[in-house]
Amino acid sequence: MYDDILKEDGVWAAFGLHPHNAKMWCPQIERDLIRAASHPKCVAWGEMGLDYGKGYTKASPDVIEMQKDAFMAQIKQALKLNKPFVIHARGAEMDAFEIMKTKAPKDHKIHFHCYSGSWKTAEKMMEHFPNMYIGVTGLVTFNSATNVTDVARKVPLERLLIETDAPYMRPKNANLVDRNSPRSASPSMGIWVAARIAEIRKITLDIVLIQVRKNVANMYGI
Numbered sequence: 632m633y634d635d636i637l638k639e640d641g642v643w644a645a646f647g648l649h650p651h652n653a654k655m656w657c658p659q660i661e662r663d664l665i666r667a668a669s670h671p672k673c674v675a676w677g678e679m680g681l682d683y684g685k686g687y688t689k690a691s692p693d694v695i696e697m698q699k700d701a702f703m704a705q706i707k708q709a710l711k712l713n714k715p716f717v718i719h720a721r722g723a724e725m726d727a728f729e730i731m732k733t734k735a736p737k738d739h740k741i742h743f744h745c746y747s748g749s750w751k752t753a754e755k756m757m758e759h760f761p762n763m764y765i766g767v768t769g770l771v772t773f774n775s776a777t778n779v780t781d782v783a784r785k786v787p788l789e790r791l792l793i794e795t796d797a798p799y800m801r802p803k804n805a806n807l808v809d810r811n812s813p814r815s816a817s818p819s820m821g822i823w824v825a826a827r828i829a830e831i832r833k834i835t836l837d838i839v840l841i842q843v844r845k846n847v848a849n850m851y852g853i
Contacts, residue, residue: 632810636765636785643853645675645717647709648701650682653694661708668712674851676709678744679725682764689722699730715850730758738762740838740850745770750781757790764850766792769816770803772827781843783828788842792850793824802827823834 798815
């Protein structure tokens with residue numbers, strides 16, 4: 632199926648097993664992902680990582696161990712194929728970091744997707760991995776997302792990536808323009824994430840967009 636999609640111009644892919652599905656990890660899934668990741672238009676392996684959840688959805692110790700096993704196995708295969716990582720870590724940033732420190736070379740390219748941890752943790756990870764980029768989503772447009780706002784203000788622009796995580800986390804500022812558009816997010820709404828980051832940093836939107844485009848080229852080669 633992905634072959635047909637990837638025939639389109641301007642479309643690339645990343646393939647991985649999300650931590651929510653860690654219990655599905657098995658030799659067949661591993662073989663399928665290796666085959667998919669070997670596609671010439673696959674630019675990364677992921678999302679992969681850890682998700683401990685929060686509150687009543689908090690992951691059990693058994694689930695966490697399954698996530699760690701699947702994460703480490705995927706890191707191994709991604710390195711064999713020389714694919715950058717796309718990391719998902721919710722409530723598990725430091726555990727994911729410790730695993731990557733142990734299993735991955737310092738110069739490997741890493742996109743920490745939809746980052747919602749603290750600036751202190753992000754800074755520590757970026758110091759260790761000089762080719763790590765921090766992904767900021769539409770969460771940054773919500774006043775309650777204080778961690779994300781702090782990161783968006785402090786992360787070096789040359790280490791920033793903009794995301795929507797569509798169809799989730801529709802940027803709040805998009806509603807100011809078109810309240811009648813679909814409630815879910817779309818990739819086109821990345822411009823609203825960039826606009827909020829420019830506002831937070833007190834710089835122009837063009838500065839953000841130009842630098843992030845360079846970052847995408849450096850991270851993914853596209």
